[in-house]
Amino acid sequence: MMERSSQRTLFLSVFLLISASADAYVKSVFVFGDSLFDPGNNHYVPNCTVQADFPPYGSTFFHRPTGRFTNGRTVADFMAQNLKIKFQRPFQEVYRELANGNLKRFPANGINFASAGSGVLPDTSKDSRATPIQVQLQQFQALIRQKHLRRKQIKKSLIFLESGSNDIFTYLSYPDTPPLTPTAYVHAMLKEVVCFLDQIYKLGSRRIALFSVGPIGCIPARVLLPGASPEKCFSRLNKMVRYYNVGLEHLAYTIPIRYPGAVGVYGAVYNTIEDFRANGNLYGFANVNEACCGNGPLNGMLQCGLEGYKICSNPNEFLFWDYFHPSERTYGLVSNAMWAGNQNQIRPINLKTLAQNRIRPIDLKTWASNNTLPFP
Numbered sequence: 001m002m003e004r005s006s007q008r009t010l011f012l013s014v015f016l017l018i019s020a021s022a023d024a025y026v027k028s029v030f031v032f033g034d035s036l037f038d039p040g041n042n043h044y045v046p047n048c049t050v051q052a053d054f055p056p057y058g059s060t061f062f063h064r065p066t067g068r069f070t071n072g073r074t075v076a077d078f079m080a081q082n083l084k085i086k087f088q089r090p091f092q093e094v095y096r097e098l099a100n101g102n103l104k105r106f107p108a109n110g111i112n113f114a115s116a117g118s119g120v121l122p123d124t125s126k127d128s129r130a131t132p133i134q135v136q137l138q139q140f141q142a143l144i145r146q147k148h149l150r151r152k153q154i155k156k157s158l159i160f161l162e163s164g165s166n167d168i169f170t171y172l173s174y175p176d177t178p179p180l181t182p183t184a185y186v187h188a189m190l191k192e193v194v195c196f197l198d199q200i201y202k203l204g205s206r207r208i209a210l211f212s213v214g215p216i217g218c219i220p221a222r223v224l225l226p227g228a229s230p231e232k233c234f235s236r237l238n239k240m241v242r243y244y245n246v247g248l249e250h251l252a253y254t255i256p257i258r259y260p261g262a263v264g265v266y267g268a269v270y271n272t273i274e275d276f277r278a279n280g281n282l283y284g285f286a287n288v289n290e291a292c293c294g295n296g297p298l299n300g301m302l303q304c305g306l307e308g309y310k311i312c313s314n315p316n317e318f319l320f321w322d323y324f325h326p327s328e329r330t331y332g333l334v335s336n337a338m339w340a341g342n343q344n345q346i347r348p349i350n351l352k353t354l355a356q357n358r359i360r361p362i363d364l365k366t367w368a369s370n371n372t373l374p375f376p
Helices: 002-015 075-082 091-099 133-145 151-155 165-171 182-202 220-224 235-258 269-278 328-340 351-355 364-371
Strands: 018-020 029-033 110-112 158-162 207-211 263-267 287-291 318-320 357-359
Touching (some): 029 075, 029 133, 091 110, 165 182, 263 351, 318 328
Parallel strands (some): 029 110, 029 158, 158 207, 287 318
16 A cells, blocks of 8 residues: 555646656657667678678568667667657768768757667777777767757757666676676676766756666577576576666656656666566467577577578567567567556656657656665
8 A cells, every 4th residue: 555655646746847848858868878779870880790780680660681689670760750750870870961062050869879780888889899888979979069069959858778788698608707796796897887978968868868778687688698698587697687787777757856847757667677577468479489480499699690590481470580689570569668657667658758849847856766766
């Protein structure tokens, strides 16, 4: 009974933060993260070894490879459609057009800086030449410095941060004993997220969405790790993920305290994917364990599109498209949960509420203080 009362209090507190607006207030999105959101940035990064710019990537929606690590759209793309704006273009593509004089006006709908293979820790990207979030942030800063972006636009935009899965997967890929304990490693990750939030706020951001890491211990690529089994999820991976997610949610809830005038939301992607896995038939999935495209156990030993790969006849029936990444159908369902879901899926408010309402200047600190999660 006390828990229900607390949830009602939280809902009423959040309701007071907003005032209704008939049309979407947000018309642009700035995206930071890894392969789950990357629209093709890595295609332009010299010597980057993490690529999806070959068939059959993109085959379902775009009918060609775009650099997205799935068969169609990502969560970022679906969110753009929900906002009734164009997909955010890759920063690397736009920057080249600006430098060559082929683009006279910066896209009004935002930009996507996400880079597949990157992490919140700089060293995670070192071997693959992917772009870590620290450099993604520098790219964002450069656009502001060069007057391609205005703070007025940034203040009215959504900021998406989705990162951490590559860091944790890499941690358990160490051939020897890792230099940090799992707990210390996760804290180092969260420290980098705090640095990101500090900077993004100083640059004018006020509407920030932090997306949790999904249950990567259950992805088909787990078979690449020593000690993992194709018969069950790799619990060591998921334990680290859950610990990181608790810290990430804590950070989201403290955004109004640390950053006056800002609002943070936490997308519980882990819980959402676990629901899909447990109730696959309800969501139209015939297979929630294997990748649609790949080879080996769970189709998790070989990247989709490489020599020797196999592909299923209907990707919509598969939770996973390739060894690491969800199918477009899964991304669409996750997007629905993040856009208009309840507090089991995204909290304290969903992205539709955040985007279609104006934030009122009331005491956000009091609300956040009453609902902050404990974190060691």
